[in-house]
Amino acid sequence: MTFSLTEAEAADGLAVARRTLELLRGVPEFGERYADAAVPSSLAELAALPPLAKDDLNTALAHLEPAAESGATWLFQSGGSTGAPKVGYAPTGFYMAEVHRHWQPLDRDDVFVNAWGAGRMWGAHFLAAGLADLSGCRVVALGSVTAEEYPEWLGFLADRGVTAIGGTPSVLRLWFAHARAAGIALPSLRKVLWLGEAWQPQLEEDLAAVAPKARRHGMFGSTETWVVGSNSPDCPADTFHPFPHQLVHVGADGLLDFTSLDPAMLNPVLRYRTGDAGELVPCPCGRPGPAMRVLGRRDNVVQVRGLGLHVDELLARVEREPGVTRAQVLVTEQGGRARGVDVLVLGELPDPDALRRELLSATFTLSTAFAHDPENVRVRVVDALISNDRTGKTAGFAVREEL
Structure with missing residues (x-):
């Protein structure tokens, strides 16, 4: 059992999926993505279509800019924890x-x-x-x-x-x-x-x-x-x-x-x-x-006070700083709630507080989640990042429980 609906239950709704496929085929960046895709008339044909990730959907929405048939069209933040918010409708x-x-x-x-x-x-x-x-x-x-x-x-x-x-x-x-x-x-x-x-x-x-x-x-x-x-x-x-x-x-x-x-x-x-x-x-x-x-x-998104922090985006920004060789996000929790976020930096960073202020102002998840306690977002230069003692691997983010 791989679908929540049976073939009969999904039959009428697949017309919506076919319409969506036609819209996606009109996105220039998807020229080859759906070129050989069959128009789905069954659940098996739907399952054969390539899946969409968040970046794919943002690309499609930037091209389509959909609007409601009647009434207002509302714009909401649809992912993207750094820079301008990606928009959903x-x-x-x-x-x-x-x-x-x-x-x-x-x-x-x-x-x-x-x-x-x-x-x-x-x-x-x-x-x-x-x-x-x-x-x-x-x-x-x-x-x-x-x-x-x-x-x-x-x-x-x-x-x-x-x-x-x-x-x-x-x-x-x-x-x-x-x-x-x-x-x-x-x-x-x-x-x-x-x-x-x-x-x-x-x-x-x-x-x-x-x-x-x-x-x-x-x-x-x-x-x-x-x-x-x-x-x-x-x-x-x-x-x-x-x-x-x-x-x-x-x-x-x-x-x-x-x-x-x-x-x-x-x-x-x-x-x-x-x-x-x-x-x-x-x-x-x-x-x-x-x-x-x-x-x-199973992606590199960590929940911080109910909001998704895209760790890869944040680390990519930090690691563009001259002198920074690698970075890691440490989320400190107490009783299941994020108490603070530390960006741990290896290498040289002359002004950690300047980077901290930039990350707070440019990262929607951090600025929103810590609107009332921004001091709990920190950037620290360290001698070593947090590694798994058993495997020796160093992940992009770590979570620690505070007693």
């Missing part, structure tokens, strides 16, 4: 009507706190707002807050009797950690929506202390694919049920790729790889049909 509504048709974690009685950040062209806040709008609930569009603001806002949320909150797991951990520190309980909270990174097991302990009635409801997707699938409290945290308009395929190498079957999709998502490995499995929740178990990333 979505129509008003952010494809959430089809998601809501199959998944309703919120209802009219909910008071929902949207804690995803709304700035810097990130899409999660807006798609969550679209889902909340379809549910008819009351919405507190809170977004990001500073460390000093948590106690006051938590008191406000407790007084309002909030029943649901949504954010990346890293952001949710901050909310619940501050609630525990301040002795604030959220007894009305029943639902925790999450998207943007893997669920953190430490959240179970947080919820037991702050909101014992709360249960998790997860989404999986990216700014390129938008929401691919969801899970419920009865599903394992790493397992999601794909929506019918999202075709999931597991390649021979174990990497997941995604094809949109939604006629309204603006991004040309045709066998698009996010870098995640996975498998199609029965879900313990008992829901029929294959579920997608996500096994983690």
Whole structure:
């Protein structure tokens, strides 16, 4: 089983895949890429098409510049952690009507706190707002807050009797950690929506202390694919049920790729790889049909406070500095959350702080993730990089747990 849909279930949607293929064939840089590709009339023919990586999709979007048939066309950051953001597109509504048709974690009685950040062209806040709008609930569009603001806002949320909150797991951990520190309980909270990174097991302990009635409801997707699938409290945290308009395929190498079957999709998502490995499995929740178990990333992207940091891009910039022979990114975590990012440099670097300031201003992931504590991004000249003691290999990035 390598596809999330059967041949019959995917038959009508393959018309969208054929249209997407024609669009991609019109991209000058892809002249030879699809020259001999058969127009897919079956899942096997679809699987024979070359997969798209992030750089491929960015190349296509730069040429196509798609626009919605009606209403506004929204531009969001679609990868690219250095320099100007790469752009992805979505129509008003952010494809959430089809998601809501199959998944309703919120209802009219909910008071929902949207804690995803709304700035810097990130899409999660807006798609969550679209889902909340379809549910008819009351919405507190809170977004990001500073460390000093948590106690006051938590008191406000407790007084309002909030029943649901949504954010990346890293952001949710901050909310619940501050609630525990301040002795604030959220007894009305029943639902925790999450998207943007893997669920953190430490959240179970947080919820037991702050909101014992709360249960998790997860989404999986990216700014390129938008929401691919969801899970419920009865599903394992790493397992999601794909929506019918999202075709999931597991390649021979174990990497997941995604094809949109939604006629309204603006991004040309045709066998698009996010870098995640996975498998199609029965879900313990008992829901029929294959579920997608996500096994983690296999590319050189590291999650920093819910945002993807493209390590290769960052290191390429650092290693262009005169005198620098090699560099490495060190992410320090505490309780599953990134506390700091150090760029370790071998060689000579006369002014590390000047490079640090440049990286902060030019790297969207770092400037956004550390907007309130930029001092936790550092550039350090070292005598040796961190290596694997057993193999002697030195990776582009390392993660260390801080006690």
